[in-house]
Amino acid sequence: MSDTNLFEQQRRNRRRSALLVAIFLLFFAWIGFGGDYVFYLSTMPDPTPGLSRGSGPTYHHTFPWFGIGATLLGIGMAWYGWRNGPKQVLWASGAWELVQPTKPEEQQLVNVVEEMAIASGLPKPTVWIVPDQDPNAFATGTDEGHAHIAATEGLLTALNRDELQAVVAHELAHIKNYDVKLMTLLAALVGVLALISDGTRRFLGRGGARVVGRRSGGGGRKGGGGLVVILLALWLISVLLAPIVSRLLALAVSRKREFLADASGAQFTRNPAALASALRKIEDAAAPTQAIQRGSAHLCIADPLGRRINAKQGLVADIFGTHPPMAVRIARLKAMAYQYEKTGVIPEAV
């Protein structure tokens, strides 16, 4: 990857990360301030004093406590996700940190990571092992200095040294062009949204709907109730739609990033053929990688869930897929290897 390509990709990823956080915060603000507005309309003081409702103190919701609270909560969660995203991703996969290698293949992994750190000019990331027999690997982290690379046990046994080197180079390319930053943030924030939406649905399933229903009914008596109902419905729908929002956020991750990381990984190793044969081996081990859940699937070098859409080409697959088809990646790498052999230069774009 030439410098301009790299900087372009870094800038794009920084912009997307900021956009992601903005959407996340807007979502919280919408839920909070929307709730405030609905509450405000339903507790509005009666215009005609003679018709005041019953007795006892009436509460007028005039200050947007919910909105401010929810926005602060969103900021807190984004910050927490940012700080702990890598830890969460690693923890969810059951990975353990490889500090003191004991087996020869562990030593080899540590060596290969150090070699590729030199080739890419990055500080050495920490190395983790995922106890899973399916070959796969991912990288996570907040920036170059705090990056982690995880490989499954299956990867260490299935690949030879050159292929392992190629996979590690691919992951370091993700670190270098800030892909991991965006993708880890995505995993953390999507995780939070999924949690909220699950919680809301459970709350609405149990009696919550009854409370809300009575409020909107009370507003209906005073006129303007139609607006309240519509707002309430919109608000509820958006809360319920949180998982879809999170899916939409996942679209911020383009499957192109894998092509880019393949290409710049090959720049580090100067050996595109090794990555091609590594991908072939990873693809041939068809079993899904059980240790890796849906929330962090987009981080991996190959789709750990083996979803069918990722084997397809075309517009729909480009939009909804997380990984490009393996056959296309391998074909591009083979073309690179051919060109490298002929000209002695790794082609920049694939």
Add this chain to the structure above:
Amino acid sequence: MSWILLILIVATVVWGISAYNGLIQLKGDTLNAWKQIDVQLKRRHDLIPNLVNAVKGAMDFERETLEAVIQARNQAVKIQAEALPTGGVKKLAAAEATLGAALSRLSVVVEQYPQLKATGNIGQLQEELTSTENRVAFARQLYNDTGTTYNVRQQQFPWSLIAGMARAEIVELWEITDEQERAVPKVDLSGKPKA
């Protein structure tokens, strides 16, 4: 009119500052890449006595091969102490190539001693050796890439105007001449990258 002049002067100064900083950045990157080579070469030099000790007992009659490795290593250590990006890179590259050739010959010889290979220690040392050779190769690759960018930039117009002020100097690249390549036997047991 004077406004236009003022704007032109300001634009030139702003460009000058950014060009100067850009060159200084590249210089820093190049020196950093060079330091990386230094570190990896030191690692290589430190590993060799261990390797020689591990195989010495079983290969008493291969004294010549071992001697060649030790000699090449000592020579390389001496040259490394004086090498800088702006001078002595070629000499160091030649010394390291000689060392590399001696090491490959040793690797070939080790292959002929199955009882040596059977002990785990040698397997580990060979992995270390492979890794070290790779590190040297990749550090060299990074240095050559950054050094080339630095060299090209400081010679290009209009950066060349600033180059003197930024004390930019052409750095020597770590090139492997054909001669040296031929000196290395084409036996590759380590799966070294084709750098």
